[in-house]
Amino acid sequence: LAGGLAAPLIGRLFDHSGPRMVYTLGLALLGGAFLAAAFAQQLWQFQLTLGLCAGFGIACIGNVPNSIMLGRWFGPKLPAAMSVVYSAAGAGVLILLPLSQVLIDRVGWRGAYQIFGGTALILLLPLVLLPWKLFASGSATLARSAATDLIDEGWTLVSAMRHHAFWALFSTFFFTAVGMFALSAQIVAYLVDAGFPPLQAATAWGFSGVVLLFGMLGVTWLDGVIGRRRSVLFSYAMSIIGIGLLWLLKSYPNVWLLTAFVVTFGSMIGSRGPLITATAMKIFRGERVGTIYGTITIGSGLGSAFGSWAGGLIHDMTGSYDALLLFALISVILGMIPFLVVPALRQ
Known part of the structure; x- marks a missing residue:
């Protein structure tokens, strides 16, 4: 619910600030939410971290920004590109579900959240260093075609x-x-x-x-x-x-x-x-x-x-x-x- 309601805000933020801001914010929110959830003691704390913050973070790295950026590169082939990205979510579930269970068995659910949260925050560094201006610019050939045809x-x-x-x-x-x-x-x-x-x-x-x-x-x-x-x-x-x-x-x-x-x-x-x-x-x-x-x-x-x-x-x-x-x-x-x-x- 939080991710769905946040979607128009994410779209507007992408339009005005670009993908670097959106994806960085999303990963930071996810990492922070998981770390905070590891220390939660009451229901409202889980709702705030895993519900609100994680939902907003997922929206920041989800379908709205992905579709906008892929559309700039693939144009008419956007459905094929999006299907590959969507499919990655299914592959991620296959990997992360058993990994989560292994971590819970070994370090407990709080420890598992700490590991996932810390990993997400560590990934912020390589994420920020990516060539986002190039990613945001899109395909020059597609841009020329769009200027002519669309x-x-x-x-x-x-x-x-x-x-x-x-x-x-x-x-x-x-x-x-x-x-x-x-x-x-x-x-x-x-x-x-x-x-x-x-x-x-x-x-x-x-x-x-x-x-x-x-x-x-x-x-x-x-x-x-x-x-x-x-x-x-x-x-x-x-x-x-x-x-x-x-x-x-x-x-x-x-x-x-x-x-x-x-x-x-x-x-x-x-x-x-x-x-x-x-x-x-x-x-x-x-x-x-x-x-x-x-x-x-x-x-x-x-x-x-x-x-x-x-x-x-x-x-x-x-x-x-x-x-x-x-x-x-x-x-x-x-x-x-x-x-x-x-x-x-x-x-």
């Missing part, structure tokens, strides 16, 4: 918010995040309830980080083959099929259905991100694109927070997962609808 239409945040595409993209981010996060937080418990051993359930869902790499790259490849709209709709169809398979697992728990679910649903988590980002960057191109795109991504932050909370609430109120699955399914379909009906997203 016109800065003078978008401001106010004018963008009056355009139907702004709210279409906002709603896509919001409802998709609601559906995906409502399920993601409950999947391991659901699989255990369906009859799978806890270790098998956790391991199977953990492999979503592996298939995510292929799903994201695959959807981006489809963008160049069948077009952006069809690629996005394909990814939504896969997510919907995955939800259906998850529902079947309750009645027919077996490894084959479980594998099919992980491949269909797990591979599509975040797979639409690079394509939707590229769409927003294309529609609202100009000097204020960072602020505009950052504001649009508030939808993702709000959706992920609301989805996680709503998923748990629905299960607690109904005592089963059927209503939760229906809620997630409807949310994902609502996230898909703008690409079916909104003119700017149908092109």
Whole structure:
């Protein structure tokens, strides 16, 4: 939630101060938050450090600044570049999760936070020394091409918010995040309830980080083959099929259905991100694109927070997962609808 709400501020800061300031601030906040969390004693201290500060820090090194800077270098190939960057997050999870467990076993969770926080602060030195002016300048060839082919239409945040595409993209981010996060937080418990051993359930869902790499790259490849709209709709169809398979697992728990679910649903988590980002960057191109795109991504932050909370609430109120699955399914379909009906997203 903190990262989502901070996104427009990050976009504005990037527009005015450049990437060096944004990435340095983000890494400093992460390092400081982890170190402070190691000494936290009360709940509000964890909320302040790991919730607010870490959330803001992640936003500073996250999708908003990454997409703006990559857009200056890759232009039409932005979806492919973004998919590689997005995929790195999945690879990082595969590495850091077992490393975190090893550190917790050896030095405790407080010691693990100290190590991660100290490492982040040490990395500030090489980060500051990077050639940020070169990174921020972008490709000269792309800049000349953009000057010839693309016109800065003078978008401001106010004018963008009056355009139907702004709210279409906002709603896509919001409802998709609601559906995906409502399920993601409950999947391991659901699989255990369906009859799978806890270790098998956790391991199977953990492999979503592996298939995510292929799903994201695959959807981006489809963008160049069948077009952006069809690629996005394909990814939504896969997510919907995955939800259906998850529902079947309750009645027919077996490894084959479980594998099919992980491949269909797990591979599509975040797979639409690079394509939707590229769409927003294309529609609202100009000097204020960072602020505009950052504001649009508030939808993702709000959706992920609301989805996680709503998923748990629905299960607690109904005592089963059927209503939760229906809620997630409807949310994902609502996230898909703008690409079916909104003119700017149908092109």
